[in-house]
Amino acid sequence: xxxxxxxxxxxxxxxxxxxxxxxxxxxxxxxxxxxxxxxxxxxxxxxxxxxxxxxxxxxxxxxxxxxxxxxxxxxxxxxxxxxxxxxxxxxxxxxxxxxxxxxxxxxxxxxxxxxxxxxxxxxxxxxxxxxxxxxxxxxxxxxxxxxxxxxxxxxxxxxxxxxxxxxxxxxxxxxxxxxxxxxxxxxxxxxxxxxxxxxxxxxxxxxxxxxxxxxxxxxxxxxxxxxxxxxxxxxxxxxxxxxxxxxxxxxxxxxxxx
Ligand code: CO8
Numbered sequence: 001x002x003x004x005x006x007x008x009x010x011x012x013x014x015x016x017x018x019x020x021x022x023x024x025x026x027x028x029x030x031x032x033x034x035x036x037x038x039x040x041x042x043x044x045x046x047x048x049x050x051x052x053x054x055x056x057x058x059x060x061x062x063x064x065x066x067x068x069x070x071x072x073x074x075x076x077x078x079x080x081x082x083x084x085x086x087x088x089x090x091x092x093x094x095x096x097x098x099x100x101x102x103x104x105x106x107x108x109x110x111x112x113x114x115x116x117x118x119x120x121x122x123x124x125x126x127x128x129x130x131x132x133x134x135x136x137x138x139x140x141x142x143x144x145x146x147x148x149x150x151x152x153x154x155x156x157x158x159x160x161x162x163x164x165x166x167x168x169x170x171x172x173x174x175x176x177x178x179x180x181x182x183x184x185x186x187x188x189x190x191x192x193x194x195x196x197x198x199x200x201x202x203x204x205x206x207x208x209x210x211x212x213x214x215x216x217x218x219x220x221x222x223x224x225x226x227x228x229x230x231x232x233x234x235x236x237x238x239x240x241x242x243x244x245x246x247x248x249x250x251x252x253x254x255x256x257x258x
Pocket of ligand 1: 023024072078140
């Protein structure tokens with residue numbers, strides 16, 4: 001159905017795999033178009049409750065497609081940037097959690113794609129970097145904004161200005177990824193995390209994602225006001241009644257997404 005991505009749903013987990021291994025899964029406009037399409041599908045499909053995003057072969061995504069970019073005019077480059085940034089903003093805005101299973105190179109647009117996900121788990125083989133300045137450009141799919149928010153302003157500038165590539169352990173130490181696992185454990189670990197999240201109250205998970213993402217753009221009092229406002233959504237749900245009742249009755253809650 002897609003040219004550059006693979007997509008399937010198993011046990012309510014939507015698996016999205018960027019699949020252009022011959023170009024280390026570089027992001028062309030086709031990849032962007034198909035990512036937008038698949039995340040729209042996921043948003044509207046009740047079967048898909050959480051996403052694991054990965055890359056085929058030895059890369060997660062080695063950046064935007066340099067061959068395609070090299071032929072673009074200034075206007076076309078601007079259009080591609082806007083489209084890519086929109087796709088990543090869209091991923092961040094959907095209610096369903098997205099786990100990046102970073103299996104290999106996550107460079108440039110690939111690192112930006114991982115940063116648009118909610119949680120990043122890396123294989124010990126993964127490598128991260130924003131090498132755009134080597135090509136005479138800056139990150140364009142949100143990297144100048146999301147990277148400093150994850151690793152701090154100084155380290156964000158260091159990584160963007162030096163174009164240094166870092167390994168998974170260093171990325172974890174910096175807060176760019178949450179956990180590093182052996183390569184063969186990557187998908188099982190992401191599935192374990194996905195199942196843990198799926199066992200929680202879905203309205204609470206969606207509200208937490210929204211408030212954390214929106215709040216990151218605000219100062220603390222405004223963010224806390226947003227949290228207070230949003231709190232009533234899960235608090236007024238049937239799942240809140242079930243969750244608290246189950247605790248008091250010393251049993252597992254059965255959430256219904258209501
Ligand atoms: N774009 C296109 N092709 C790529 C890319 C890429 N980003 N990365 C790798 N490839 C291709 C190679 O050209 C090669 O193709 P071929 O076999 O036909 O020669 C194939 O993938 C395998 O790559 P290598 O032989 O280079 O593999 P190595 O293991 O030797 O090296 C590296 C792996 C280190 C990842 C190396 O491929 C590399 O440095 N790649 C480029 C990384 C990079 O600079 N990424 C940032 C791109 S810029 C960006 O992402 C900006 C985002 C904003 C978008 C702006 C839109 C206008």
